Amino acid sequence: MRIAVDNSLCEAHGQCGVVDYDLFPLDDDGFSAVGPSREVPAGEEATAELGVASCPARALRVLP
Amino acid sequence: MTVDLTAPAASADPYAVFRSLRDTDPVHWSEAHRAWLITRYDDVSDAFRNKAFSNDRVRPVLARRKEPSAASDVLGLLAGWMVVTDPPEHTRLRRLAAGAFKGQRIAVMGEQITAIVDRLLSAFLEGDGAQDLISEVAYPLPAIVIATMLGAPPADRDRFREWSDELALVAFGTGGAARADRHQRALRGLREMDAYFHTLVDHRRRALGDDMLSALMARDGDDLLSDDELVAMCALLLFAGHETTTNSIANATLALLRHPDQLDRLRADPDLIGPAVEELLRFDGPIKVLNRWVVAETEVRGKRISPGERVHLVLASANRDPMRFDDPDTLDLGRNPNPHIAFGKGIHACIGAQLARMETRIAVSRIVSRMPGLALAEEPVWKDVLASRAMDRLVVRHS
Numbered sequence: 001m002r003i004a005v006d007n008s009l010c011e012a013h014g015q016c017g018v019v020d021y022d023l024f025p026l027d028d029d030g031f032s033a034v035g036p037s038r039e040v041p042a043g044e045e046a047t048a049e050l051g052v053a054s055c056p057a058r059a060l061r062v063l064p
Numbered sequence: 065m066t067v068d069l070t071a072p073a074a075s076a077d078p079y080a081v082f083r084s085l086r087d088t089d090p091v092h093w094s095e096a097h098r099a100w101l102i103t104r105y106d107d108v109s110d111a112f113r114n115k116a117f118s119n120d121r122v123r124p125v126l127a128r129r130k131e132p133s134a135a136s137d138v139l140g141l142l143a144g145w146m147v148v149t150d151p152p153e154h155t156r157l158r159r160l161a162a163g164a165f166k167g168q169r170i171a172v173m174g175e176q177i178t179a180i181v182d183r184l185l186s187a188f189l190e191g192d193g194a195q196d197l198i199s200e201v202a203y204p205l206p207a208i209v210i211a212t213m214l215g216a217p218p219a220d221r222d223r224f225r226e227w228s229d230e231l232a233l234v235a236f237g238t239g240g241a242a243r244a245d246r247h248q249r250a251l252r253g254l255r256e257m258d259a260y261f262h263t264l265v266d267h268r269r270r271a272l273g274d275d276m277l278s279a280l281m282a283r284d285g286d287d288l289l290s291d292d293e294l295v296a297m298c299a300l301l302l303f304a305g306h307e308t309t310t311n312s313i314a315n316a317t318l319a320l321l322r323h324p325d326q327l328d329r330l331r332a333d334p335d336l337i338g339p340a341v342e343e344l345l346r347f348d349g350p351i352k353v354l355n356r357w358v359v360a361e362t363e364v365r366g367k368r369i370s371p372g373e374r375v376h377l378v379l380a381s382a383n384r385d386p387m388r389f390d391d392p393d394t395l396d397l398g399r400n401p402n403p404h405i406a407f408g409k410g411i412h413a414c415i416g417a418q419l420a421r422m423e424t425r426i427a428v429s430r431i432v433s434r435m436p437g438l439a440l441a442e443e444p445v446w447k448d449v450l451a452s453r454a455m456d457r458l459v460v461r462h463s
C-alpha cells in the first residue's frame with residue numbers, strides 16, 4: 001500500500017500526524033511531508049487509512 | 065471602537081461580535097485585551113505559521129521573577145509544557161509524545177470510554193427532574209479517561225478532577241486579592257499532584273504496562289523524556305484534555321437541543337456521528353481564542369504588529385467565516401468537507417484530537433440515544449472568559 005499528499009491541498013491541519021507521526025510526517029511548519037508516493041509498512045494499512053480519512057482538507061489519498 | 069470579548073453580552077453571543085469584526089476590522093487592536101484580535105479564517109491560518117508569533121510565554125515570566133516563590137516550582141512545571149514552547153524544544157517534546165497518541169492506541173480505548181460514559185449516564189438516568197449534565201457526565205468523563213489512560217488506580221481518579229481545576233486556576237492566572245487564597249490552595253494541591261505523578265512514573269519505570277504513561281517513556285533514537293518531563297506531560301494532558309472535552313460535549317449537546325431538526329437527523333442516522341461531531345466543534349467549539357506572543361515585527365492585513373504585543377487567534381470566529389464555509393451560521397451535521405480549526409493548526413495542532421473526538425462521539429451518541437426525552441430545563445449561562453466557550457451548568461430533563 002502507498003499513500004500520497006497533494007501539496008496544493010494540504011493546509012497544515014496536522015490531523016494526519018496526530019494519527020501516526022511516522023506514517024504521516026510533517027515538515028517544520030506542520031505541512032505534510034508524505035510526498036507523492038510513500039510506502040506503508042505491512043500491518044499498518046488500517047492506521048494509514050485512518051490517517052488519510054482524518055484529513056479535513058482531503059489532501060491525502062491511498063494510491064491505487 | 066474597542067471590543068471586549070469578556071463582556072457579558074459578548075460571552076452570551078460572541079458570534080455577533082465576531083461577524084462585525086470580520087466585516088469591519090478583521091485585525092482589531094483591542095484596548096480591553098491589550099491584544100490584536102485576528103478573526104478571519106485565512107488570517108488565523110497564516111498566523112499559525114508566522115514565526116513572529118510565539119507560544120513561549122511561561123519561561124519569560126519565570127525568568128523575570130527575582131525571588132523564588134511558592135509559585136516558582138509550579139510555574140517551572142508549566143514552563144516545560146510543549147504547548148508553551150517553540151521549536152526546537154517543541155519539536156523534541158512533540159516527537160517524544162507522538163507515539164503515545166498513535167491511532168491504534170486511541171482506537172482501543174473505545175470500549176473503555178463507552179463503559180465509563182454508560183456508567184455515568186445510568187446514574188444520571190436514575191435521577192429525576194432537572195439535573196446538570198455537565199457536573200454529572202461531561203465534567204467527570206474526561207478526567208476519568210485521562211486517569212485511566214495514565215494507568216492511575218480507580219480510587220485516585222477523583223483527585224485528577226481537583227488537580228485539573230487547580231491547574232486551570234494557576235495556568236490562566238487569576239490575580240486579585242480575593243483569589244489569592246484560592247491560588248495558594250491550588251499551589252498546595254499542585255505540589256501534591258507533582259509528588260503523585262512522580263510516584264506513578266517511578267512505578268511505571270520499574271514495570272512498563274500498556275498504558276499511555278508507559279508509551280511516553282519510549283525512546284526516540286537515543287533521546288527520552290526525563291522523570292520531570294514525564295510529570296509535566298501528565299499534568300499537561302490533564303490540563304489540555306479535561307475542560308476542553310467537557311465543553312465539547314456540553315456545547316455539542318446544547319447545539320443539538322437548539323436545532324431539533326439536526327437532533328432528529330442524528331437519531332435517525334447514528335452513523336452520522338463522525339461528521340456531526342466535526343460540525344458541532346466548528347459551530348460552537350470549546351476554544352474561542354488562542355494566544356500568541358509577538359517576538360518579531362510583522363504585518364497582518366496591513367496592520368503593523370510589534371514585539372511585546374499579543375495576538376488572539378479567534379478560532380471560533382474563523383470557524384464561522386463565510387469566506388471559508390457556506391452558510392457558516394447554519395448547523396449542518398453532514399457538512400463535508402469541514403476544515404474547521406477547533407483543534408488549531410500547524411505544529412501545535414491538538415495532539416489529543418483523536419481521543420477528544422472519540423470521547424465526544426461516544427458521549428453525544430449515548431446521550432441522544434439513551435435519553436429520547438432530552439430537553440433543556442433552564443436557560444444556560446455562558447462564562448465570561450476569553451479563552452473558552454463554557455457554560456457553568458447544562459440543566460436538562462430526560463423524561
Ligand code: HEM
Nearest residue numbers: 146147301304305308309312406407408412414415416420
Ligand atoms: C474537544 C476537545 C479538545 C479541543 C477543542 C482541543 C483543542 C486544542 C487546540 C486548539 C490546541 C492548540 C493550542 C495552541 O496552538 O496553542 C491543542 C493543543 C493540545 N492539546 Fe488539545 N484539545 C482538546 C482535547 C485534548 C485532549 C483530550 C488532549 C489529551 C489528553 C489534548 C492535549 C493537547 C496537548 C498536549 C496540546 C499541545 C500540543 C502542542 O503544543 O504541540 N487536547 N488542543
Ligand code: SF4
Nearest residue numbers: 010011013014016055
Ligand atoms: S491532515 Fe491533511 S491538511 Fe493536515 S497536515 Fe495532514 S495532509 Fe495536510
